[in-house]
Amino acid sequence: MLRRASRTLSLLAAATLVLAACTPADPAGGNKTIKVAYQKTDSFTALDSMLQDAKKEFEAANKGVTVELQPIQANDDDYGTKLALALRSPSTAPDVFYEDTFKVRSDVDAGYLLNLDSRLAGWGDWGKFDAGAKEAGKADDGGTYAVPLGTDTRAIWYNKKVLAAAGISLPWRPASWQDILDTARKVKAAEPDVIPFNMYAGKGTGEGTVMQGFYELLYGTGAALYDQDSKKWVVGSTGFKDSLTFLDTLYKEHLAVAPADALDPNIWKKVFGEWFPKAKLGATVEGSYAPSFWQAGGSYAWPGYPQDMGVAPFPTESGGAPGAVSMSGGWTLAVGADTKQPDLAFNFLTTALNARNSLKFTVASSQIAVRSDVAADAGYQSANPFVKDVSGLVSVTRFRPATSDYPRISAAVQEATEAVITGKRTPEQAAADYDAAVAGIVGADKTIRK
Amino acid sequence: MVRYLPVLPAAVLLLVFLAGPVLWAFHASMTNVGLTGRHARNPEWVGLENYQRLVQDPVFPLSLGLTVLFVAGSAVLGQNVLGLALAVLMRRARPAVSATVGTAVVAAWVLPEIVAAFAAYAFFSRDGTLNQLLGRLGQPETDWLYTVPMAAVVLANVWRGTAFSMLVYRAALNGVPAELTEAAQMDGAGAWQRLAYITLPVIRGSIATNLMLVTLQTLAVFTLIWVMTAGGPANGSTTLPVLAYQEAFKFGDIGYGTAVATVLIVIGGVFGAAYLRLLREQRP
Numbered sequence: 001m002l003r004r005a006s007r008t009l010s011l012l013a014a015a016t017l018v019l020a021a022c023t024p025a026d027p028a029g030g031n032k033t034i035k036v037a038y039q040k041t042d043s044f045t046a047l048d049s050m051l052q053d054a055k056k057e058f059e060a061a062n063k064g065v066t067v068e069l070q071p072i073q074a075n076d077d078d079y080g081t082k083l084a085l086a087l088r089s090p091s092t093a094p095d096v097f098y099e100d101t102f103k104v105r106s107d108v109d110a111g112y113l114l115n116l117d118s119r120l121a122g123w124g125d126w127g128k129f130d131a132g133a134k135e136a137g138k139a140d141d142g143g144t145y146a147v148p149l150g151t152d153t154r155a156i157w158y159n160k161k162v163l164a165a166a167g168i169s170l171p172w173r174p175a176s177w178q179d180i181l182d183t184a185r186k187v188k189a190a191e192p193d194v195i196p197f198n199m200y201a202g203k204g205t206g207e208g209t210v211m212q213g214f215y216e217l218l219y220g221t222g223a224a225l226y227d228q229d230s231k232k233w234v235v236g237s238t239g240f241k242d243s244l245t246f247l248d249t250l251y252k253e254h255l256a257v258a259p260a261d262a263l264d265p266n267i268w269k270k271v272f273g274e275w276f277p278k279a280k281l282g283a284t285v286e287g288s289y290a291p292s293f294w295q296a297g298g299s300y301a302w303p304g305y306p307q308d309m310g311v312a313p314f315p316t317e318s319g320g321a322p323g324a325v326s327m328s329g330g331w332t333l334a335v336g337a338d339t340k341q342p343d344l345a346f347n348f349l350t351t352a353l354n355a356r357n358s359l360k361f362t363v364a365s366s367q368i369a370v371r372s373d374v375a376a377d378a379g380y381q382s383a384n385p386f387v388k389d390v391s392g393l394v395s396v397t398r399f400r401p402a403t404s405d406y407p408r409i410s411a412a413v414q415e416a417t418e419a420v421i422t423g424k425r426t427p428e429q430a431a432a433d434y435d436a437a438v439a440g441i442v443g444a445d446k447t448i449r450k
Numbered sequence: 451m452v453r454y455l456p457v458l459p460a461a462v463l464l465l466v467f468l469a470g471p472v473l474w475a476f477h478a479s480m481t482n483v484g485l486t487g488r489h490a491r492n493p494e495w496v497g498l499e500n501y502q503r504l505v506q507d508p509v510f511p512l513s514l515g516l517t518v519l520f521v522a523g524s525a526v527l528g529q530n531v532l533g534l535a536l537a538v539l540m541r542r543a544r545p546a547v548s549a550t551v552g553t554a555v556v557a558a559w560v561l562p563e564i565v566a567a568f569a570a571y572a573f574f575s576r577d578g579t580l581n582q583l584l585g586r587l588g589q590p591e592t593d594w595l596y597t598v599p600m601a602a603v604v605l606a607n608v609w610r611g612t613a614f615s616m617l618v619y620r621a622a623l624n625g626v627p628a629e630l631t632e633a634a635q636m637d638g639a640g641a642w643q644r645l646a647y648i649t650l651p652v653i654r655g656s657i658a659t660n661l662m663l664v665t666l667q668t669l670a671v672f673t674l675i676w677v678m679t680a681g682g683p684a685n686g687s688t689t690l691p692v693l694a695y696q697e698a699f700k701f702g703d704i705g706y707g708t709a710v711a712t713v714l715i716v717i718g719g720v721f722g723a724a725y726l727r728l729l730r731e732q733r734p
Contacts, residue, residue, distance in 0.1 A: 081699045084485040103486065106702075110490035203682060260576065260596035263683050404487035408701050418684055440506075 032341055033066045034058075034348050037086060037094035039079045040071035043269075043299035046292070046364035047098060047149075053360070054352035061351075065344060070094060075265075077206055087112040090338035095345040096352075099334040101136040104146050106404035107334075108139035114335040115143045119346045125354065125371070133370035136399065137332050146332035147353055150367025153326040153393035154212050156180075156312045157290055158283035159276055163310075166190035166282075173312045176319040177220075177246055184255040187282045195275065198256045198284040201247055202418035204263040209414045211327050211400075212285045217243035219398055220316035220325040223450065225409070226401035232448040233409060235435040242317060244420045244427035251421040259422045273300035276309065285314060288390035292366035295384060306385045313393060326393040329400070330367070368394065405442050412437040472715060479709035485702030493705065500709035509685055509693065510710075517669070517689040517717075520604060525668035528608035530661060533615025537623055538645065540616075552616075559613030567677035570606035571595070574678065599679045599687040606674055611667065615660055622656035623649065655729060662725035669718050690714045 036055075040048045048071055055067040072082050080103060086092045087107070099107065107113050116137075120126045129148065137146035156174070163172055166187040174180045184196035200213040218225065223239025226232070234240075250256040261267055268286075272293040275281035277300065292298055294305040313324030333352060335345045351357070359374045361367070363383040368391050369375035381387055400406060416434040419425035425433065439447055479500055483493035504510050536555060540548040558566060573579045574594040581591045594602045626649055634644050650657070672691040675681065681688035681696065688696070690710055698707025 077700065081485065081702075084490075084702065088485075088490065106486040109488040110484075110486045112486070112490070204680070258593075260593040260683075263596065265680065404484070404702075408703075411701065415684075418682075422684060424684055 031064055031066065032344060033068050034096060034341065034345055035068045035070055035094040036096045036348070037070045037072060037083060038098035039076070040073055041075065043293065044365070046361055049364070050357050050361040051352060054348065054357055057357075058348050058351045062344070062347075067348060076100070084112075087336065093336045093338050095336050095339040095341065096349055097334055097336065098149075099146055099332050101146070101148070101330050101332055102400050102402040102406065104137060104332065104334070105139055105402045106406075108141075108145050109404060111337055113139075113145040114337045114339065114342060114345075115145060116147070116335065116346065117143050119343075120144060120147075123350055125350065128355075128372045130370045130372070130375075132394070133330070136330060137334075146334040147349060148330055148332050148370045149353065149358075150362050150365070150370055151328050151330035151394075152368055153288045153328055153390050153397050154216060154285055154314065155288065155326065155390055155393060156283050156314055157276070157286045158310050158312065159279055159281060160308055160310050161279045162187060162191065162194055162282045171310055171312070172283075174315050175323075176315050177217075177317050179315065181249060181255070184250070184282065185253070188253070188255060194280055194282055195257055196255045196282040197250065198262075198271070198281060199247060199250060200262065200267070200285070201251070201256075201414075201421045202259070202263045203411065203414045204265045205267060206265070206414070207410065208268060209417055210410050211329060212287060214243060214247075214413055214417055215327045215398070215400075216285055216314040216325045217246055217317075219327075220314065222317075222320070225413075226403075227448050227450065228401075230448055232446050233405075233438050233442055234450045235438055235447045236431075236449040239317075240434065241427050241431045244416060244430055247417055248420050248427050252423075256421075262421055263418065269300075277302045277304070279308075288368055288386070288393070289366040291384040291386060292364065295366070297364075309386075311386050311389045313396070322396050324393065324396045326397040327400070328394070328397040330370075408441045409438060412441065475708050475712050475715065478705060479712045481705050483704045483708075485699065485704055487702065489705075496705070500706045503706065504709055504713070509688065512685060513688050513690055513693045513710075514713075516600060516687060517714075519600060520607070520671070520675075520689050521665055521668045523600075523604040524607035524611070525664040526661065528604065529611045529615045529664050529668075530657075532608060532612045533617075533660070534619050534657075536612065536616045537619035538649075540620065541623060555616055556613045558610050561610070563610075563673045564677065566610045567606075567674045570602075570609065570674065571678045574602045574606070595679050596683055599683065603675050603678055603687055606678060607668065607671060610674065611664060614667075615664060618656055618660045618663075619653070622653040626652045658725050658728045662722060662729075665721050665725070666718055669714060669721070690717075 036051060038047055038051060048069075051069055055069060058067055059065060072079050074082055080100060083097060083099070084107070086094060087097075087110070093112070099113075104113070133148040133151050134144065136148055136151070137144050139145050158172055160170055163183070164170060166183075167190065168183055168186060172183065174183060180197055187194060187196035199217075200209045202209060215225070218239055221237075221239030221242050223237035224234055227234055247256075251259060251262070256262065257267065261270075271281060271284055271286070272290070277294075290309075291305065293300045294302040294309075296303075314326065316323060316325060333349050335342060335349060339345045355371065355373050358369075358371050359377055359380060362369050362374055363380055366384060369377075369380055374380055375391075400410075412434050415437070416425075416430040419430045419433065420427055435447075478493075480495060480497055481493040482489045482496050482499075484490050536551065540551060543551070561569065571578075575581075576591065576593050576595075578594075580594060585591065630648050630652070631644055634648050639647065670691060671689070672695065675687055675689060675692055676695070679687045681692040691714065694707045694710035694714065696707075697710055698704045701707075
């Protein structure tokens with residue numbers, strides 16, 4: 001009996017030793033590790049290469065510090081989910097991570113992000129960041145929790161060959177929604193095999209549906225999704241119905257893709273990789289980052305894009321001021337609230353976002369620069385022929401109302417567009433469904449009829 | 451007491467890894483815990499609020515109906531009946547035919563779920579195998595995953611899961627005493643009569659076990675549907691597991707998503723209890 005007990009004890013002791021060996025080394029022991037979580041996909045490697053550079057630079061400057069890069073291979077939605085799951089527990093939370101601007105507020109509410117105010121005050125480069133872009137890293141309490149990597153705008157991208165073949169004069173600059181429909185109908189009549197004017201719709205394309213589609217319409221009607229003054233969600237607006245009606249017309253007249261294609265989450269790959277290069281698509285609403293797919297080294301490299309493609313601002317409903325609409329998003333780097341080495345983590349962030357690394361990333365991913373020194377750089381301005389056009393849209397651009405209710409509201413908008421393009425509901429019915437859905441999500445007292 | 455010591459480790463494991471998560475699910479479904487936002491780390495107790503919302507949610511009855519359709523269509527009818535038919539026919543077929551069919555059926559079962567799901571997607575999608583085959587016969591292209599999403603996922607799940615039922619029934623049929631069938635044959639019973647009055651009653655226990663297993667497996671199917679249709683179009687294939695995932699992870703409402711999952715646990719429990727009862731009744 002005694003022998004067995006001693007054997008059990010020794011087994012236990014061995015197990016403890018093994019377990020102890022598995023736990024990470026004591027941070028005070030000299031070897032410090034900074035964990036960095038970010039997104040990497042087969043078509044988005046710019047951030048990965050930038051962080052690889054920053055890792056080398058940082059490790060060389062800080063002996064004994066290891067930067068552990070943790071790329072997450074996922075699309076935007078899944079990346080957000082995986083990151084949030086990792087952030088929930090202090091033991092899995094990364095020290096520095098890539099964070100979508102529209103999640104900053106709700107993640108600050110959750111206590112995931114470290115307040116950077118005091119540290120940013122001591123960082124000389126902070127003054128070079130664009131004031132508008134800095135807003136994206138702020139939370140409701142006015143503090144700054146994230147540093148922008150770059151921003152983007154949305155515009156109409158069109159294939160000059162397709163439009164020219166239909167007799168449209170170039171450069172094309174539609175002044176109203178009616179102009180878009182007229183042009184699309186001409187393209188349809190001249191080239192029946194071509195998709196004249198596509199706009200994303202439905203739940204398949206997720207945020208793409210609203211960012212590169214519905215919001216350009218909605219904000220061009222004078223309506224809004226959210227009323228900043230009363231902090232309430234807008235329901236019952238004519239603009240909402242008008243926007244759905246426009247989508248209804250596009251899809252019903254087959255000016256856009258077939259509804260089944262629109263619901264395919266991978267449709268954007270066809271837009272960039274197949275339809276534009278093969279002159280099968282007249283125009284679509286897409287982000288300023290479009291050239292990143294086509295330039296050399298991009299996932300759909302297309303040497304002819306500077307000549308074949310054109311860009312135009314998306315017009316307001318009937319051409320009223322300011323004449324153009326755009327939406328902006330963008331990503332940031334943030335420091336985890338539970339990090340054991342806040343200073344090291346912040347220093348890594350500043351290394352990753354220094355002038356050289358920022359420039360490289362901004363050019364490689366066709367971002368709009370948020371640092372004045374990057375914006376002034378000749379390499380940035382000549383990165384692709386469209387930099388000037390899309391950067392100019394910053395003056396009319398808008399941001400999403402990034403409250404924690406936003407993801408559900410966005411899904412309700414996507415559902416409304418899906419119901420309309422599939423012909424299940426009329427624009428009026430879908431708008432009424434949306435109003436009911438919003439009241440259900442935020443409560444009737446947080447909605448406002450406008 | 452000492453007699454129970456050997457089962458103690460197993461019992462502890464079951465408690466920790468099975469009962470634990472179930473209890474956690476019940477608890478979480480009564481809070482407003484979220485993926486992000488202020489309730490992420492400091493959830494509040496909200497009682498039955500999530501369940502009240504669930505009852506009023508128009509997607510919930512739809513989702514419940516689709517789940518029943520999916521389980522009844524692909525498990526109870528599809529996998530179960532087809533598996534039994536294959537097992538019966540394979541006993542009468544030539545060994546070569548039987549081996550070929552068996553391999554083909556089991557191949558789908560061997561595939562990891564994600565691979566099977568992509569294979570099924572590649573088969574049903576717009577440029578997929580099915581449309582290419584039909585195209586050769588001069589049929590027009592159809593968007594199967596868009597026009598008939600439920601039929602597509604039901605068929606895919608039948609394809610993927612029939613092997614399990616087939617293997618269970620092959621084993622069961624081997625246990626049917628040959629004398630019984632022969633005696634019935636001598637008395638002039640036809641093939642259908644022998645199946646209905648001899649074979650099926652003898653393997654009743656296996657049928658109940660198989661039904662229970664495939665029902666519970668099918669209730670939990672997520673990857674297959676998520677890859678093929680992601681619950682779309684317009685929630686046309688959103689079964690309860692897909693709904694739970696969407697609510698918990700897409701909208702970050704873990705409390706509400708867990709409430710959906712809890713309903714699923716209860717449904718599974720009811721089915722399990724019903725089948726167990728069925729099993730117990732026929733043992734004298």
